[in-house]
Amino acid sequence: MLRIFLIMSYILVISVITFLISSLFTYLNTGADRSKILHLEVKKEVQYLPKLTWAENGNEGREMDDQVLNSIENDYLDAWYVKNVAFRNNDITGIEDFYTESARVNLYDNIDKNKLDSLTIESTTFKHKPDILFFSEDGQLIVLEDKKVIEYKKFYKKDELVFETTEENSYKVILLLEDGFWRIRHMVKQSSKPVTPIMKNVPMNFTMKGINYYPKDTPWDMFGDDFKLRTIKKDFKIIRKAGLNSIRIFIPYEDFGSAVVLPEKLEKLRKVLDAAEKNELKVVVTLFDFYGNYDILDWTLNQRHLETIVNTFKDHNAILAWDLKNEPNLDFDQRGKENVISWLEQMLILVKSIDKNHAVTVGWSNTESAHILSDQLDFVSFHYYEDKANFEDDYLVLKKQIPNKELVLGEFGISSYSGLWKPFIGSPEKQATYHQEMQKVLNKNNISFLSWTLYDFESVPSEVVGKLPWRVNPQKEFGFIDIKGNKKPSFKHISK
Template structure:
């Protein structure tokens, strides 16, 4: 990589020529957590972020040797150093054929090195600009074999990382306008034939990248700012390199902005830097005396002030480390001494200035996975929201709402709820006080402990008065004292001594306790129930939802004797229904307290009127007893210890003293509910 650094710029600048090429479309709907382009800004999660970074090579792995002398321990230490300066980005220059990249067919070892580097940096808040085709300067015509080989190279690298959020930008080529490619000029308008050939190739390669990856921004690492007029139509981010003092005379950045007209794009100073050795330096027979740390600091002060004044999207300095120790030999190449750190890893004054100025923030690491199975169920003047929390890095779920479209971020719309919970668990929230018939747009995020959100998930809710009244399962979700109307439910149990009746949906999807008994009403009857939703609290724990202050009316139809819902012991009780029911200990799935169920297993314990029935599904209480507790109608048991039996009964709320969740308990109705099987 040759940097033609001049100490003084002489000669008039050519007037800019604005390209008539159409503006490139911004990356299409980038996935949540990807860097996005919004006007002249780069954003993450909808919030602007400024790039501050470096062109990265390990100290002892410069240029192509970075890949052939791969040193992971050095990369780990380098990451900490870069973070210590507040850097949130790096540029990684990937060779085409040098360093064992093999041109059209990059080997798996090289692809894995690149992916590992990008992932490690990204997990530490540093995202990568990946520059392709380093040292490749053939720029083949369309339809040639060489162009096919170039596309094959792109397929391998872009295809590998297209879904990786830790890449913030693809850079088609480093310095395609280098003087060595355009007859020794800086401005390639002086070499129009070479310019047109290179621009054609760049536009085709950028288009090919987008066919593979439509989400990441694409750019070109232009050396000379004025040459951007010919590529600005097909890049998402406008890059320029700055090694000259005219950054201070309002030339480079204003000229680039003038090319954009009414379509601003982010501007990135992709390379800038100054060497600090040798002093003096013999350059082409001329001794240069200002390649030193004092001048480097002065140049950094000018650059960073100009970047801030012009409010560009960011900068990547050239380069991280010196490649050699300082020398007194004036013929040593100055290219070895652009680092912010000296070869002994001590920080230069310019490095300290870079650390303390042009402030930004680190990129977030890996976002949590999104919430699963997010649904919105219509209720009377309310919407029931249900979801499953993701496994992994999860702290809380956040749900927001709008009435004119789905919220787009954690701050958009109205906060509905913010609910901590265990990873992988199910949760439910009832959004009340809504208007029947109105449409409510809900967006839910999983958020980790650092406050980073997942990709959003959406659900639409439209509250309505349910036809035919409420359902038994809905009662578990209603606020305290909410009115309840259950129509044409089936009686599954009557416990006169408790003043309680249990009713079920005809399809056995849910059941609920009713705090009332009615004369002449028995198991199998169809009934209507009115009352208020309440919570039955046992030992300080929300054990069961009930219909209180209830009235039961029998419907004059033939009886329906519902069978018990067959389930394994571990399923009895089910999971919690926040915030109203605790759920069974280690429970999961749909809460089934109040339902008529049937379990099968062997009797493992007999305690008066209580037995334990175990089917081997792993139910064990705190005393070490295996199986589901069964509450019998009396002590004259038709089964004995070790017998295999089938038991039918109601899953009833039960909480031993000191528990914070419910015990798995099936309550029989009479002796016909137990059948010995051996």
């Protein structure tokens, strides 16, 4: 036992010594981390993507390659982003990485003054058109002129909005290369003027008789891994044969890649639109599904997402309209009504600047919010899940309030569920009666409609209605076709 103990002790001591020597050897043969020397660890994920277009008229001084130009672009935009964050939070974090010591003085003074005045500024930029005027021979200094910078700003005094503006500004900027960063040495505003976008209305010369659509087996995940085009084509034939002429589909923001839209998702969407066109169905495309941030610092990311999708499909024959957001008024309490409406306005401006031929709307969750932005939207879309007996009166009130825009009933329906959580309330027969009576009112007033929805679903994601069973279970049975594929009595009244 003593020999065994001595041998094990010897092995343990030798192992520890060997480990220490190897650790020391590894340390002595490892150079400094280049990323830390150059402060590359502070580089963030894609977070700020205003539309930037470089002038192509050359520059005085040293010739510039693409790698240097990309480095300048990244650091220059990061400097704008860091400044926006600093004035929003009145915090100097990150400023020293993108501004030289002399340039920081003014920034720090302004931040200190804002703190004293209880003033905060939320801002972002939408467009930059920089022109490099000079690149020094040693590659350490750049002079550029950033023309027609579109800036959006909100000024808050003690958390209360006091001023909001969109401006077109021009700047002259000097950048120095320090420790691997292109830092701003000097920035001077040369000109400034307010911007008032001009948006033309696109008339809706189409009466919708349609339905909100998800495949039966992939509700709220239409473009996911279980995407089945054959199923979708079959469903479109059912919809068209039932006498409907349009569908409303949903584009989930995160699933499509957020700011950098995934090509495979665009291809799936193209296949869906092609199938709709083949079946003579027009499509209302609802954007930004499952998105609910509205933060100004995210706006450029949102715009790149929207820009990619709208640019890709603006000429597709199946497109009827763009729906900017599904029920954004439900986010008023949590995200702030002013923030949500400002976000919608900016997305509306961008869509209309890209696609001048298709109508744009917002899918409000009720008639009470439907007047918001009605003068800027091409038609007003609202949802109605209240008592059907009040629908016509509520519609006529809204029509009187908004006389010059077409009103579209973007969602309506009733669940056939009758079970433990809501006994004796719903049934397939009651659902059929509901749709029969709603169709009478719709036909009487010639109202465009998109009902909810083609199928019953076996499951509903918690993100949609939460996890409470008395909310989840009724949501599963709004369809005209049950989970076994059988048409319910309400199917007779799906279009008339």
